[in-house]
Amino acid sequence: MTDGLGLLSLPAVLPCARPVRDLPPSAALQIIGKMKGCLVGRSIGILVADGSDGTAIAALTRAALAAGACVEVVAPRVGGVKLADGSMLDVDGQLVGTPSVMFDAIAVLLPAQAANALSAESAAVHFVRDACGHLKTLAVDAGGQNLLQACGVRPCAGVVAVTAFAEFLAAAKTRQWDRERSVRSLV
Numbered sequence: 001m002t003d004g005l006g007l008l009s010l011p012a013v014l015p016c017a018r019p020v021r022d023l024p025p026s027a028a029l030q031i032i033g034k035m036k037g038c039l040v041g042r043s044i045g046i047l048v049a050d051g052s053d054g055t056a057i058a059a060l061t062r063a064a065l066a067a068g069a070c071v072e073v074v075a076p077r078v079g080g081v082k083l084a085d086g087s088m089l090d091v092d093g094q095l096v097g098t099p100s101v102m103f104d105a106i107a108v109l110l111p112a113q114a115a116n117a118l119s120a121e122s123a124a125v126h127f128v129r130d131a132c133g134h135l136k137t138l139a140v141d142a143g144g145q146n147l148l149q150a151c152g153v154r155p156c157a158g159v160v161a162v163t164a165f166a167e168f169l170a171a172a173k174t175r176q177w178d179r180e181r182s183v184r185s186l187v
Contacts, residue, residue, distance in 0.1 A: 037173050040068035044172060045103035047074050047095070047127060047144075049114035054083035056109055056141060056162055063165040069172070074098045074127075076118065084111065096123045100131035105172035107162055108144030115143040119150030128153060133183050135175035139168040156182050 044064045046057060061071045072092040075081045080090050092098075095118075100106050108128065110118065118124035128151045131138055139162040140148060148159070158176030160168045180186065 038068060039064065039169060039173055041070075042068075042104040042172065043070040043072060043102070044105050044107065045072050045074050045093075045098070045100060046107045046109060047124070048081050048089065048091070049076055049110050049118065050082045051084050051111035051114055052081060052089075052109045052143075053111075053141065054085055054087060054089060057083075057089065060107055060109075060139065060162060060165065060168075063169060064172075067169050069104075069169075072098070072103070076121070076124075095121070095127060099123075100127045100136065101134065103131075103136070105137040105139075105168070106131045107139035107168070108147055109141050109162060110143030110147060112143050112146055115146040115150070118147055125151050132156070132159075132179070135177060135179050135183070137168060137171040137176060139164075154182070 046060065048057060064071050073089065074093045074095055075091040076095050078091060078094040080088050083089050124147065128148055132153045135158070137158045139160055141162045144162070157178035158171050160171065162168070
């Protein structure tokens with residue numbers, strides 16, 4: 001251990017300046033329970049790929065923007081995607097450089113072929129697993145559900161059909177605390 005630091009030996013441990021005190025929780029510093037029940041200021045990331053349903057993307061975007069959320073579209077390539085109807089959609093971020101931690105909630109709108117291809121991409125797997133592990137609300141279509149299954153994400157609280165806009169936007173206002181027991185040990 002000292003070789004990597006270029007030291008012959010480790011220095012002596014310094015004593016603490018003050019003893020550690022066990023303090024009660026502070027209501028002034030509390031985040032949970034103080035959150036506003038709205039989407040204003042929150043962001044929603046939509047993961048898409050070539051062949052995604054442009055109508056579903058547009059409808060979800062309109063609903064989220066009307067609720068006050070910001071929306072960003074993420075794709076495997078930053079140059080955009082060719083939608084199912086043949087039109088091109090500009091994207092805001094590349095999957096490799098735009099992880100799901102950047103968003104308060106995510107939607108995964110993928111055709112089956114893209115979902116299968118992305119299940120072998122570590123960035124896509126991390127995007128989905130991190131969103132689930134961080135207790136974010138997820139809206140999925142059939143392809144999105146395929147990607148979640150390929151990533152080992154089972155149906156759980158806060159995973160809704162992308163067509164259920166009201167349910168998704170209501171759930172996106174907070175974390176999905178009911179999922180926590182299924183993603184980590186709470187010992």
